[in-house]
Amino acid sequence: MTKTMAEHISVMLNESVDMLVTDIDGLYVDGTFGRGGHTRLVLDRLDKGRLLGFDKDPVAIGYGKTLEQEDSRFSIVQDSFANMAEHISDVFGVDRVDGVMMDLGVSSPQIDDAERGFSFMNDGPLDMRMNPGKGLSAAEWIASVSEKDMADVMYQYGEERFSRRIAKAICEYRAHTPILTTLQLSKIVAEANPAWEKGKNPATRAFQGIRIHINNELGDLEVGLDAAAEALKVGGRLAVISFHSLEDRIVKRFMKLKAKGPELPRHLPIRNAHLDIKFKTIGKAIKPSLSEVSENVRSRSAVLRVLERVSD
Structure with missing residues (x-):
């Protein structure tokens, strides 16, 4: 290597x-x-x-x-x-x-650069786009998508079994406060996830699902x-x-x-x-x-x- x-x-x-x-x-x-x-x-x-x-x-x-x-x-x-x-x-x-x-x-480098918005470990703008010049950012998508579609994305692309519970928590939060940063989203997901996997950040699957969807x-x-x-x-x-x-x-x-x-x-x-x-x-x-x-x-x-x- x-x-x-x-x-x-x-x-x-x-x-x-x-x-x-x-x-x-x-x-x-x-x-x-x-x-x-x-x-x-x-x-x-x-x-x-x-x-x-x-x-x-x-x-x-x-x-x-x-x-x-x-x-x-x-x-x-x-x-x-x-x-x-x-x-x-x-x-x-x-x-x-x-x-x-x-x-x-x-x-x-994409994961480690907090400014790209892929990381749930380092705070940065909630973007997640491979090409920031095209399409909706993760923040824009989260602000506008229905609760059901959000849950479906996390379940289908992130294999997150608590996707409905997490989507509900995200939608309740966004109703009073815009979700604009990675740590903001990571904290919401972690608190809504009732069964953390050993050795894995509780936001891993949700972030994966959203990222895969955002970038098709x-x-x-x-x-x-x-x-x-x-x-x-x-x-x-x-x-x-x-x-x-x-x-x-x-x-x-x-x-x-x-x-x-x-x-x-x-x-x-x-x-x-x-x-x-x-x-x-x-x-x-x-x-x-x-x-x-x-x-x-x-x-x-x-x-x-x-x-x-x-x-x-």
């Missing part, structure tokens, strides 16, 4: 890049540039190859622009990886690439996985690192469907050859080593899965 700008530690750095790069002169996409940890190692592995990076975060884009100046093989775009198809064509002049990398979730993370992931698979040339690979069960379920289901085809009734006389399967999974899911987890506790829930295109 290496530390890059802003002390971000890239998870399963070598494992993911080993899986991704199969042609040192190929074309690659890093769908989640962050602070450039995976990007820099991919560039180290390439010779004449090129790499296109994506990120919504304007701070990450700033780092990416610096890297663009340092290495002409790299280009950065401020957009969601869900929209990669049009940018691949614009930057590379072709529709197919040799590999796509996605390191999902929030980066350590799962919607982008579903669209982005399709876009990535379509963009792969034969032999090209998609490597995805997820950090929570909702993301991993989507990735696992997507790759399984691509590699095995749709589930069909057992009595139907259809063989695999008839399904026109164009992909295969590479190995089993990879998890961080014990030594990596001991060095970076945030890596403990990470899962790496890899898909390869085998035919057109």
Whole structure:
């Protein structure tokens, strides 16, 4: 592992890049540039190859622009990886690439910067947007959303079993006082949560659910996985690192469907050859080593899965 700008530690750095790069002169996409940890190692592995990076975060884009100046093989775009198809064509002049990398979730610098509004540990404006220039902030959403929809978001995206109780407490509080800061929200959630999980802040699940909704993370992931698979040339690979069960379920289901085809009734006389399967999974899911987890506790829930295109 290496530390890059802003002390971000890239998870399963070598494992993911080993899986991704199969042609040192190929074309690659890093769908989640962050602070450039995976990007820099991919560039180290390439010779004449090129790499296109994506990120919504304007701070990450700033780092990416610096890297663009340092290495002409790299280009950065401020957009969601869900929209990669049009940018691949614009930057590379072709529709197919040799590999796509996605390191999902929030980066350590985003979490640790209180001003970004992701942290329930440090006080800051309640924002949570990957790109603060687009969409509603968490504070704006909380001020306007119905109690039911708020509860549904925390339950579906945060897997918060006390979502209704917490949403009720938030709505009662906002009726007399605007909720504008992270610690303000964290305190309301903690007081409404009747069963704190050992070793986990009681606001963790609620914050996760709200953040995922605000940034349309799962919607982008579903669209982005399709876009990535379509963009792969034969032999090209998609490597995805997820950090929570909702993301991993989507990735696992997507790759399984691509590699095995749709589930069909057992009595139907259809063989695999008839399904026109164009992909295969590479190995089993990879998890961080014990030594990596001991060095970076945030890596403990990470899962790496890899898909390869085998035919057109």
